[in-house]
Amino acid sequence: MKKITLAHGSGGTLMHDLIKDLFLKHLDNPFLNRLGDSALIDTRKKKIAYTTDSFVVNPIFFPGGDIGKLAVCGTVNDLAVCGARPQYLSCGMIVEEGFDYTDLEKITLSIKAACRQSGVNIVTGDFKVVEKGAADKIFINTSGVGEVFEKAHLSISRIRPGDKIIVSGPIGDHGAAVLLARGELKFRSRLLSDCAPLSGLISSIICRDIKFMRDPTRGGLATTLNEISLASGYNISIDESCIPVRGPVMALCEILGLDPLYMANEGRVILIVSSGSASRILSRMRRHTLGRASRIIGEVERRRTKRVYLKTMVGGARILDMLMGEQLPRIC
């Protein structure tokens, strides 16, 4: 009998297949079928974005954040990359019997701080307790609602050859920080997760010249670019020498045979912008704390084989596939 594997939750190919063959097949409707980070709903007067995410990160506290901060930032970011101003969040917690009250309070305070920073409120919630052993400590689901900016004109169908790819900062920090926090490696570093709400950065730059945005979470930069290439039809090429990766992330990846291009991020955004506007948008991004290290890393190609290419430092080019299985379970 077919079983669900960790790879089905990876953000990679297997998860995409599951979504297509099971969920879209049965729950088919025009909102869900778009498979955006948020659903976009037209009401009489305005467009609303609506999204959800469950968080099962292990460990629940890690350098740079915890499951509470992550649960707010994750949902805020899914709304923000759809061009919406995050406004209202829901929060559902599933807690294992015996969980420390003080840890629950710490997590609640992180939620509070992240809500403040993002300008959102938790307006509805739910709290469930399961018996010891039926859940690993705490899982948090958040959903979120936000109004889409009138200035936002985001659509994968607007992507054209020559468009530039921008990333808002170093990649892989979250994945590496969580991996290190598991404490199974003798590797010391002051590396912090990049976990942060992108709503401020994005609202400061949103304009018609931004054609598409996405936050490269599970599956990392490589998987997100593959999704964009698949959906737009155009090849994408990125330049290894332009992709910012911190020293400790690179070192950790080398030791473990991981690739930072597939590591999860929780406070980074990838933008596809028209060629002529790229330097203007880049300089505006760099004025924001969360965008100081923004870089143009590549562009949309004319060819339509739906491939992502990495131009390597030694002058070659290799195909970057979508993540196949699971690189790192419970990273978010």
Place this chain on the structure above:
Amino acid sequence: MKKITLAHGSGGTLMHDLIKDLFLKHLDNPFLNRLGDSALIDTRKKKIAYTTDSFVVNPIFFPGGDIGKLAVCGTVNDLAVCGARPQYLSCGMIVEEGFDYTDLEKITLSIKAACRQSGVNIVTGDFKVVEKGAADKIFINTSGVGEVFEKAHLSISRIRPGDKIIVSGPIGDHGAAVLLARGELKFRSRLLSDCAPLSGLISSIICRDIKFMRDPTRGGLATTLNEISLASGYNISIDESCIPVRGPVMALCEILGLDPLYMANEGRVILIVSSGSASRILSRMRRHTLGRASRIIGEVERRRTKRVYLKTMVGGARILDMLMGEQLPRIC
């Protein structure tokens, strides 16, 4: 160190304390503070209801439903009792590694059927897998958004002495059916959970004379009436001889020393209606499949000691407290 217990997730006093002392304390905002089944959000042109619930029911398949049907009905009902027409749902699944694909498909088909019956769509979703042993089979969170009917004028502050209490059908079926499905008891019955979407019934009766509605889920009828009494300030009395309870539910409760008044329901609604309109609303409810067995079970009293009284069949009266601890974990 203070620990979270199963009773913190019971829907009873301990959960109310936790919500007040932890979540409301830190996440304080006017939407959340109202503690409604849904948050009510005023947009420029209309009022929107927004709610969330996590479902951890055990077993995941039970007579009359499964975790998928429950996850849709639970959220649809929370919107409906706030006077909203449920429209858009989110769905986040956390699945244990090794879970059967066919079971996941069955659950997805239940979600589909319940969405059809309620007239809603799942518009956004999330799927996470955790390693074997880190979660018990599957947990589902749904959140939902709906537009509040203009005809709805629901507010606990409109409750006055003399108002009638209506319940839409027999109580305790869901709690009893799930308990039996656990298979630990040698007690056979064809009892089905009452799990059903209330949106159709409620939209067929919604009018100004309905002052307040709530679905008595965790904690059952007694806990819900206590919440209403606490929030309105008025005592409530109900008449034991009028409360519909099915034979097998009563028998099961007698064997186990449980009280059907505290058993969970997933397809029942309690209404507080003005005295003069009660019989008219009752007869309209009885025209709907899910309201055929509706009964007036009691009324709002003049006294303000915030107590709920049960007039017993033998002619006495006893105080019905809020559920203190946990009667039955993982009932929804």
